[in-house]
Amino acid sequence: MYIIKYKMKKKLFLIILITSLFNISFCSNLFFQWKITDKEKEQLDKEIVELIKTNTELYKKLILNYQSRNEENSEEPILGLSRYTECQKCLKFVHDFKSLKNKYGFPQVITSISSLLSLVGPLISSYLPYDIDTINGLIEKYGYIILENFYSKFMTSYFFCEKADLCPVEKRKNYDNSDIFAKKILETKIEKKKEEPKGKNVLKMLQITDLHIDPLYLEGSSSSCTKPICCRKDSTSSKKEPFSGKYGFETNCDVPWELFDSFLEDVVKKDVDIIIWTGDNAPHDVWNGKQETAYEIAKNLTIKFSNKLNDKNIPIFYSLGNHESYPNDNFRDNEDEKLAKFADIYKDYIGSEGNETFLKGGYYTRKYKDTKLRFISLNCFVCDSFNFNLINSSRTYTKDMFKWLESELKKAEEKKEFVFILNHFPLNADFMLTECAKRFQALFDRYEYIIRGIFSGHTHLDDIEGITGYFNRDKIIHLNFIAPQFTTYSRKLPSYRIYTIDKETMQVIDYEQFRFNLTKSNNEKKPYWETAYKASEFFKVNNLLDYNKIINCENMEGYILNRYSGSKVGESKKDKPESIKDARCVMTTNNFDEYFKCLNPEIGLNLGFVSVITNFLIGPFENFNE
Ligand SMILES: [Zn+2]
Numbered sequence: 334m335y336i337i338k339y340k341m342k343k344k345l346f347l348i349i350l351i352t353s354l355f356n357i358s359f360c361s362n363l364f365f366q367w368k369i370t371d372k373e374k375e376q377l378d379k380e381i382v383e384l385i386k387t388n389t390e391l392y393k394k395l396i397l398n399y400q401s402r403n404e405e406n407s408e409e410p411i412l413g414l415s416r417y418t419e420c421q422k423c424l425k426f427v428h429d430f431k432s433l434k435n436k437y438g439f440p441q442v443i444t445s446i447s448s449l450l451s452l453v454g455p456l457i458s459s460y461l462p463y464d465i466d467t468i469n470g471l472i473e474k475y476g477y478i479i480l481e482n483f484y485s486k487f488m489t490s491y492f493f494c495e496k497a498d499l500c501p502v503e504k505r506k507n508y509d510n511s512d513i514f515a516k517k518i519l520e521t522k523i524e525k526k527k528e529e530p531k532g533k534n535v536l537k538m539l540q541i542t543d544l545h546i547d548p549l550y551l552e553g554s555s556s557s558c559t560k561p562i563c564c565r566k567d568s569t570s571s572k573k574e575p576f577s578g579k580y581g582f583e584t585n586c587d588v589p590w591e592l593f594d595s596f597l598e599d600v601v602k603k604d605v606d607i608i609i610w611t612g613d614n615a616p617h618d619v620w621n622g623k624q625e626t627a628y629e630i631a632k633n634l635t636i637k638f639s640n641k642l643n644d645k646n647i648p649i650f651y652s653l654g655n656h657e658s659y660p661n662d663n664f665r666d667n668e669d670e671k672l673a674k675f676a677d678i679y680k681d682y683i684g685s686e687g688n689e690t691f692l693k694g695g696y697y698t699r700k701y702k703d704t705k706l707r708f709i710s711l712n713c714f715v716c717d718s719f720n721f722n723l724i725n726s727s728r729t730y731t732k733d734m735f736k737w738l739e740s741e742l743k744k745a746e747e748k749k750e751f752v753f754i755l756n757h758f759p760l761n762a763d764f765m766l767t768e769c770a771k772r773f774q775a776l777f778d779r780y781e782y783i784i785r786g787i788f789s790g791h792t793h794l795d796d797i798e799g800i801t802g803y804f805n806r807d808k809i810i811h812l813n814f815i816a817p818q819f820t821t822y823s824r825k826l827p828s829y830r831i832y833t834i835d836k837e838t839m840q841v842i843d844y845e846q847f848r849f850n851l852t853k854s855n856n857e858k859k860p861y862w863e864t865a866y867k868a869s870e871f872f873k874v875n876n877l878l879d880y881n882k883i884i885n886c887e888n889m890e891g892y893i894l895n896r897y898s899g900s901k902v903g904e905s906k907k908d909k910p911e912s913i914k915d916a917r918c919v920m921t922t923n924n925f926d927e928y929f930k931c932l933n934p935e936i937g938l939n940l941g942f943v944s945v946i947t948n949f950l951i952g953p954f955e956n957f958n959e
């Protein structure tokens with residue numbers, strides 16, 4: 334996924350429309366409920382008194398507030414407060430809101446919005462980015478999770494009335510203690526220079542990411558439509574668009590199984606020792622996708638891999654992507670059933686060594702054969718800023734994963750092992766929570782010497798992020814390799830890459846980028862996988878340890894073309910200063926907060942701005958280190 338911009342008019346219209354629909358349906362419910370009887374009112378007052386009595390701190394402040402007002406009141410003081418202070422009015426509102434919610438629940442709110450949209454949909458369809466079905470699907474899939482989590486976290490007397498500045502409650506502390514965490518762990522850092530790789534014996538490691546296979550892809554169907562993905566049987570468009578090809582189409586279409594089969598045929602011909610597969614297998618059917626389909630696609634991929642490569646004995650290391658769970662990006666702390674299903678599908682990749690932690694939290698570690706190389710695979714959901722479940726959760730999985738990561742890195746250091754990290758989101762992705770990114774950066778800095786490679790995907794762009802020291806921002810200590818996508822979605826050419834690894838030091842010394850010649854393959858109905866570029870040649874370096882030269886890339890025009898996998902979009906963007914600025918910001922920042930500031934975009938409805946909001950809503954992790 335990447336930042337999507339719509340036209341300004343459409344943006345505003347959509348925001349206003351959705352907000353008003355929400356308000357109309359919600360307020361009408363509220364209005365009918367608001368007429369409460371005297372008896373109910375009496376009961377509410379009693380409940381509010383109880384509410385204050387149980388909160389000593391709040392009670393003390395209210396008494397002070399009340400006394401300072403010096404108001405004469407013959408009523409019982411606390412009840413008096415409930416009638417006369419803004420805070421009490423606020424608490425009462427929350428109370429009423431809660432009883433309203435308990436009576437109607439959010440599903441009804443969602444249904445009201447959906448039915449209103451269906452009603453007015455035909456009149457406003459030309460202003461909407463997708464058809465009504467898709468928008469309703471999105472509201473139904475995400476609306477409940479957002480409302481429920483938002484409600485549980487913010488509609489409490491303590492939080493809401495304090496935030497609204499109506500209750501004189503002490504300000505909550507700023508729990509973002511990443512700096513304290515970083516300072517503490519960096520005290521024990523072992524300062525050791527990474528040895529120069531000789532490159533005499535090498536390993537070849539293939540990376541495939543963001544496959545997004547669409548089982549409903551249909552050759553000869555319309556490549557443009559009113560849904561987020563096209564090239565399906567039901568894809569219809571008023572425009573005369575070209576029809577999809579045998580292997581895919583360079584627009585908002587995901588890819589058919591034929592493309593994956595052709596990839597496997599190509600891999601067989603190459604000398605590969607290791608495969609890393611960094612997530613996202615299901616199509617972009619965000620509005621109506623089903624969990625079962627995601628399982629089926631993943632299972633089918635593993636079967637295809639083993640049928641084709643079994644006799645070659647190539648170990649595969651897997652890392653979960655945000656399109657694995659439905660609704661996409663959303664995963665709760667107690668979804669053990671989903672994890673058990675994934676653990677079963679990817680059992681050969683997780684191995685017995687990783688099974689226990691994968692079942693617990695979707696992360697694992699496993700060694701590469703009998704070598705000093707250890708893979709650590711992380712679970713992206715626990716740091717996903719679009720995982721709305723994180724708004725109101727104890728985030729046990731997140732805290733556990735960081736604790737586990739720290740202890741695994743420590744163990745690896747003691748055993749003198751080298752580590753490769755697999756993380757679907759790069760540190761500065763719009764989907765990566767800033768607070769997580771900061772902790773990753775601190776850990777990657779602390780274990781600089783033993784971490785020999787960090788591999789990601791997700792952005793559907795061919796990029797490199799230079800990770801610097803946590804405090805020493807001038808020193809690049811790692812490259813986060815962000816490999817381009819396998820799908821054609823968002824107008825890209827299917828890609829995969831093969832890294833060259835020095836066997837002695839386990840340093841990444843080079844990579845070769847492969848790309849699918851889609852036009853030629855579709856025309857001739859025969860697959861053509863071609864070499865796009867070799868990293869050392871493109872960046873003009875001896876090996877990929879020359880971090881500064883790579884990050885200060887001189888040929889930005891060429892970089893942009895590669896960034897968009899040589900697609901037509903890349904060509905049109907290659908001279909545009911904003912494309913270069915974006916690429917530079919990815920190269921030089923290490924969390925979304927920094928990246929967004931670096932980008933300094935125009936205000937508008939795009940994923941970047943939504944990320945700013947969700948990062949705020951999810952907020953700092955309280956007691957992260959406990
Ligand atoms: Zn993806």
Ligand SMILES: [Zn+2]
Nearest residue numbers: 613654655791
């Ligand atoms: Zn992704």
